[in-house]
Amino acid sequence: MREFSRSLPMSLLRAREAVMRQFRPSLRQHGLTEQQWRILRALAAIGAVEVTELARTAFLLGPSLSRILRDLEARHLIERKTAKEDQRRSMVSISEKGVKLMAVVAPTSEAIYAEITRRFGTRKLADLQEMLGELEQSLAGLGSADEAIAEE
Amino acid sequence: MREFSRSLPMSLLRAREAVMRQFRPSLRQHGLTEQQWRILRALAAIGAVEVTELARTAFLLGPSLSRILRDLEARHLIERKTAKEDQRRSMVSISEKGVKLMAVVAPTSEAIYAEITRRFGTRKLADLQEMLGELEQSLAGLGSADEAIAEE
DNA sequence: CGAATTCATTTAACATGTTAAGTATCTCTC
């Protein structure tokens, strides 16, 4: 069997951890987790969105997002209001307090990203992201929760 | 600010998820999580190891590993015995039952990996892993839990 | 119209990630 530590999943895991390790301390100082920060950024970029689309954008599963939104709302960092036409949907948006928090955190976050880019190289970073996108594309539609049924 | 969904952390997260989505159903059919599978593979490759080194090899934090080993031991998939010279250390190894389980799971797992390799391309896969390793290297020693202290 | 179905979101249950604290053992030093 392939040497365990050289598998693709491990390479991806180690690389991502190396990157996230840079951001976590700064976020933590402001009481934010990686996921909470993703949600705030997504909301700031998009504006008001439904929960389902926010999940797609921030790449979080519904249950995780549901819990995090509850907490962020309790901290008044986001706002929620149910849609008038469809009572099932709720529109989520970042609050003024959330915007202010982002303004505090963003500079450090940007500086860290810049340092990572500097160390790894701008060109290599672009190449890497290109390859990661291609990898994702090449696997699209393979494990979409349909193929596994045949094995049951 | 940089378009959120194109950040390096997101690219890495999406790519890894695309890959792991392929493996999870098969592992799940055998009652294994991704992390439990990593541990079994690591043990099969290395033999008997201390918990701390296993954590390094399987890329898991101590507390996670501690819990998982407790469960795997209860399922008789691994074995543990405290070292004679140093009562603090315990040597972990895969059990016969664990080996048999691996023999059942491995073929499917290998087939999935082969399919991923085929779709993405052997050469590109090697290139990608090379770049991921370089990224990890270029960030080594940056966020080793020391630099954040200056900010406190 | 009304039951069945679909859809958006939440809750539940269990496993892991993450940081801090605890426990037991070992080592080192005076």
Add this chain to the structure above:
DNA sequence: GAGAGATACTTAACATGTTAAATGAATTCG
């Protein structure tokens, strides 16, 4: 050789990942 410190591992507490089930609201279809 006794106490301070270091080391290996575990527990605790809280946040998220993951799958299944529940809830409530809209839609479809007979």
